[in-house]
Amino acid sequence: MNAPLGLEEAQARLLALAPQPPSCVLGLSTFAERRFLAKDVTALRTQPAADLSAMDGYAITSGAGPWQRVGESRAGAPYPAELAAGQCVRISTGAIVPEGAVSVLLQEDARVEDNLVTATELPPPGKHIRKAGFDFRDGDTVLTKGTAYSPAVLALAASAGHGVLSWRLPPGVAVLDSGDELVAPGKPCGPHQTPASNGVMLAAMLSPYVGFVDPLGPVADDRAALAAALKRAEDSHILITSGGASVGDHDLIQQALKDWGAKIDFWRVAIKPGKPLMVATREDALGRQVILGLPGNPVSSFVTAFLFALPLVRASMGDPDPLPRAVTMLAGEDLPAIGPRREFLRAMSDGESVRLAGSQDSSALSALAAADCLIDRPAHAPPVAAGEPVRVFRLQNG
CATH class of the missing domain: 3.40.980.10 (MoaB/Mog-like domain)
Known part of the structure; x- marks a missing residue:
């Protein structure tokens, strides 16, 4: 044998x-908890698609100012022209930074009088600008096969231009x-x-x-x-x-x-x-x-x-890492030596230490129902004193 x-x-x-x-294709609004992607997801667009302001303030051209305010760039309504030297526009968070602007002057660092903007603290070039494609670019792999369903995954897929995803059944x-x-x-x-x-x-x-x-x-x-x-x-x-x-x-x-x-x-x-x-x-x-x-x-x-x-x-289901993960905790009591087989002791934890849940007989359901973790003890392991580290599997994370 x-x-x-x-x-x-x-x-x-x-x-x-x-x-x-097999896999199935589901819309992003379809609940798919505990599913995993059946294939890689490639971006269908660039994010951001253009340089965007990261803050409310003024998109300014190079130099120390002052700058003449010539318009506004709002999210969804960009300023339609290129800025000339000495010009700026009022800009809101998420709005497109117009051509010619080199940085965004924070609203709280600006003084405005008769459409003339001066800086109390000058931002360096590129400051407060989210550059086009800094998150991902058209053609990038944004999600890999085996990625687990989550709200953030759905948001990323939507941002990348997708309305449906392929999940393993x-x-x-x-x-x-x-x-x-x-x-x-x-x-x-x-x-x-x-x-x-x-x-x-x-x-x-x-x-x-x-x-x-x-x-x-x-x-x-x-x-x-x-x-x-x-x-x-x-x-x-x-x-x-x-x-x-x-x-x-x-x-x-x-x-x-x-x-x-x-x-x-x-x-x-x-x-x-x-x-x-x-x-x-x-x-x-x-x-x-x-x-x-x-x-x-x-x-x-x-x-x-x-x-x-x-x-x-x-x-x-397509989970690339399906095995339970162990953590280290402290023994809350002395644990006995282990025989020739690796043992999994039913135990209760307080977040830091673990104690045996009761009888370790293989028919003892009361101890099993009380347990929230398993202590993983190697074959032929010597006794463990209270306070020493032990390897533990949390049952709720299986």
């Missing part, structure tokens, strides 16, 4: 398989939780059963980022039932399974996936919780489907979804 993969290698192999949904995801012990949430539950919490948890985690989430479970550990559920997943770009991905007598997901035409890429990752993680692919007429098999224990399922499922979805 092959050794478990390290986290970064497993993430890289998964992201290399990310499906590529989010993937469709199916979520299948399996196990004979599972009952649907809210249904009567015997002592030998447990509510199916993973399906609703994973759907809630992924739904803000995907085109749709198709819940397929809970499904019993039965080959025919699993085959029927997988049939329903054929229109999804990504299938997330929870439970049954190991190789015990009642773990049937791997074989069911193979019967469905899937090919196992790798299985098992050297992390805790979450070792029995599986990645597979399936090719059909619609393209490649990616299957991510998560462990059945709810905390293991959550942690591996944070580290693998969310990055997979974001990569499919």
Whole structure:
């Protein structure tokens, strides 16, 4: 049996398989939060298109003055002629600087009497003038493929002459939780059963980022039932399974996936919780489907979804940097030594320090619900004393 993969290698192999949904063109007024540009955006115009005043005042010609005021340049109504030596015009912010002007004299630095303008403080040449094209020029790449949607991105695209943008469509995801012990949430539950919490948890985690989430479970550990559920997943770009991905007598997901035409890429990752993680692919007429098999224990399922499922979805959306980003915080309490697997401890932060959220058992949902971050502890790490730095992933930034 092959050794478990390290986290970064497993993430890289998964992201290399990310499906590529098509793109769509949307008007700038269409809400497209959590989408990424499908291609570069090239400017169709120069910004500013002409030299503009950065302040209210007077556009003056060279020399120390005084200058004869001969007119005005307003935003949208430029002065129509070139200034001669010794002339100036009243100018407003955003107005075109007329030919012949060398700088803008601030309103508060000017004295005006009978249309004769003198300076109490002379600006140097070019002062308070936004030169044509200082922001971008016609033909410049102003936005690159993979840029995330934001109000500023829309403003830049509009300024560059665009009324529509091409965005990558989010993937469709199916979520299948399996196990004979599972009952649907809210249904009567015997002592030998447990509510199916993973399906609703994973759907809630992924739904803000995907085109749709198709819940397929809970499904019993039965080959025919699993085959029927997988049939329903054929229109999804990504299938997330929870439970049954190991190789015990009642773990049937791997074989069911193979019967469905899937090919196992790798299985098992050297992390805790979450070792029995599986990645597979399936090719059909619609393209490649990616299957991510998560462990059945709810905390293991959550942690591996944070580290693998969310990055997979974001990569499919076109995010060029889909992995969660770590920050450094201080341990708010002593932390124990770590065994042979890299561990992700559920923790609570106050912005500067972190403390364990409670039990670190892989079924402890109360501690998971209280946690707002994961402490990333390397394999074989020695104990950490309170006040020492630790590497942390904020869960809300996944």
